[in-house]
Amino acid sequence: QFEKVGFIGLGNMGSRMAQNLIKDGFNVTVHDLDQNAMKIFSEKGIVTKDTPFEVAETSDLVITMLPSSTHVLDVYTGPNGMLQNDSPVRPFLFIDSSTIDPQTSRRVSATLSDCSLKEKSDSWEVPAMLDAPVSGGVLAAESGTLTFMVGGSEEAYVAAKPLLLSMGKNTIYCGGAGNGSAAKICNNLAMAVSMLGVSEALALGQKLGIASSTLTKVFNSSSARCWSSDTYNPVPGVMDAVPASRNYDGGFASKLMAKDLHLAVSSAKEVGLECPLTSHAEKMHLFYIRLKRVYSLDMCDCAWDQISLSLHP
Ligand code: NAD
Numbered sequence: 001q002f003e004k005v006g007f008i009g010l011g012n013m014g015s016r017m018a019q020n021l022i023k024d025g026f027n028v029t030v031h032d033l034d035q036n037a038m039k040i041f042s043e044k045g046i047v048t049k050d051t052p053f054e055v056a057e058t059s060d061l062v063i064t065m066l067p068s069s070t071h072v073l074d075v076y077t078g079p080n081g082m083l084q085n086d087s088p089v090r091p092f093l094f095i096d097s098s099t100i101d102p103q104t105s106r107r108v109s110a111t112l113s114d115c116s117l118k119e120k121s122d123s124w125e126v127p128a129m130l131d132a133p134v135s136g137g138v139l140a141a142e143s144g145t146l147t148f149m150v151g152g153s154e155e156a157y158v159a160a161k162p163l164l165l166s167m168g169k170n171t172i173y174c175g176g177a178g179n180g181s182a183a184k185i186c187n188n189l190a191m192a193v194s195m196l197g198v199s200e201a202l203a204l205g206q207k208l209g210i211a212s213s214t215l216t217k218v219f220n221s222s223s224a225r226c227w228s229s230d231t232y233n234p235v236p237g238v239m240d241a242v243p244a245s246r247n248y249d250g251g252f253a254s255k256l257m258a259k260d261l262h263l264a265v266s267s268a269k270e271v272g273l274e275c276p277l278t279s280h281a282e283k284m285h286l287f288y289i290r291l292k293r294v295y296s297l298d299m300c301d302c303a304w305d306q307i308s309l310s311l312h313p
Pocket of ligand 1: 008009010011012013031032034037065066067068071074075136137138252253256
C-alpha cells in the first residue's frame, strides 16, 4: 500500500530504522539537515532530498524521527515544511516517532486534518497522522526490535502496522492522537523513578552489608523486580553486558532521560497534576548533568552515582 516511504531524521535511531525499511524492500527517500548523515544514504544509491517538503512531494507515507517538539514543528509546519500553506499534501499517512509532548502531537495532527490530499487514497479523505514513539535504544533500532506505542486513528494504525513491524517487534495501539506520546513519557517516567528506587535500595543494602549481586537476586525473585533490577542493573559488576559493567558506556544517555522527564513534568503541569517523584527525578538528572558536564553518560550511572554519592559523601 505504501510504495514510496519518506524518512526524515537520520540520527542514531532514524538512520537504523530507515536501513531496516530499505532492507525489507521499501522504496525510501530520505532527508536530514546534516549532509554527512545524507551522504551515507546517497552513497548506497538511496534518493536524498534537500527539504521536508520535497520528501512529502514524492512519498505516500513519511516517517519523522527528530530530537524534540520544535524540530517536529519545523519539519511539519516550518518554511520548508511538509505542510506548506494552501499546498495540497501528497502523503496519505504521516508517522512521527520522535519522543515529544502529547500536546504537540495533537497540534500537528489537528493541523494536518485541515490539509487536503493531492491524490485521494481509498481509505482516507484527509491525510492521517500517527504519533508512534519507540521504546528500545540504538541496538533495538538496529536489530529491528523496537516497541512502537501508537496514537491516532485505529484504521491508520492497522494500515501502518506491517511497516512498523519492519522496524520493530511490538506495536501497541494506545488510542487517539497524542496517546502514543503520552504512553512514551509515562513509560519513561516510571522507568526513571524505578531506576532511582533500585539504586537507592542497592546502595542502602551495601551499607547494611549485603552484596548488590545477592540483593539483586532477592529483588528478581520478589516484589521489587523491574527492568532496572533484572535487565539494566545500575551497579557495576552485577550483570554482564549492561552499561554499568562497561563504565556506563553506550546506554540511554542521562541527557535523553532528563529531556523525557521534562516532557512529563510539563505535561503534568498542563493538566494540573502534581507529580512530585517525576520533578525530583528530573532535578536529580539535571544536577548530575551539571556536575559531570558530560552528556553522554548513561542514566543508570546518573542514578547510581547520585544515590551512592549521597550515601557515601
Ligand atoms: P539524534 O540527535 O541522533 O538524531 C536526530 C536527527 O535529526 C539528526 O540527524 C539531526 O540532524 C536531524 N534533524 C534535526 N532537526 C532537523 C530538521 N529540522 N530537519 C531534518 N533533520 C533534522 O537523535 P536520536 O537518538 O536518533 O533520537 C531521535 C528521537 O528518538 C528523539 O526524540 C529521542 O528522544 C528518541 N529516542 C531515542 C532513543 C535513543 O536511545 N537514542 C531511544 C528511544 C527514543
